[in-house]
Amino acid sequence: MTAASAKSFQALGDPTRRAIFEKLEKGPLSVVHIAEGMEVSRPAVSQHLKILKEAKLVTMEQEGTRSIYRINQKGIELMLKYLDRFWDDALVSFKKVAEETEKRKTK
Amino acid sequence: MTAASAKSFQALGDPTRRAIFEKLEKGPLSVVHIAEGMEVSRPAVSQHLKILKEAKLVTMEQEGTRSIYRINQKGIELMLKYLDRFWDDALVSFKKVAEETEKRKTK
């Protein structure tokens, strides 16, 4: 497989990294701001951010001494495309109809 | 954040589980068939299947002594919905335009 999305899935597989990722949903943040209120240390956050960056889930830009991180659409796109391969609209609607039929039977 | 999708991301974060998941893309398979050609033992595959099932990424149905596994759309749906929160069409098209503009400049 060796898909480009592998790193993204591995990255979001960790709960702490998902928490960081979700913190960036509202907008860009510096490292100290991200670490603020989290239950892990600031260096741990730095290490996670490195992994998220390599997974194309965040980008970083320097502003003086501050490192501003924001969500990167690229990684999300990779994951969406991967999942789309397994997504079958027809099957879902078929299952829904089947479930409804089952409900009517048991009533 | 305790989202329903947490287990799904954790499950697909592992490369071996992604390999199993991808094997089921073409259709339902028994455990021995899934394990066939993989570099891990059959019990390992069983353990992974349990996790994938709890993550709503596969379903199982018994056929005699055989356990037939197939892809479950539910888990995929959970992940797609989660990622959609971070997906910003406007931002992507804006970035594309910006990149194109940049290209023209450097030409």
Add this chain to the structure above:
DNA sequence: AATTACGGTAAGTGCAAACTTACCATAAAA
């Protein structure tokens, strides 16, 4: 009834990876 195929689980092992503390470099403030 004996054998074979299938697969779930228990118990134990080993390693990757998520942490910590300590340290250093850089840029902004004082």
Add this chain to the structure above:
DNA sequence: TTTTATGGTAAGTTTGCACTTACCGTAATT
């Protein structure tokens, strides 16, 4: 220029988890 804020990285520890072997139960063959 001294101090403070910021954050990356090195080194070491610990712990979770992916794996193995061993075992057992059940259903289909023979």
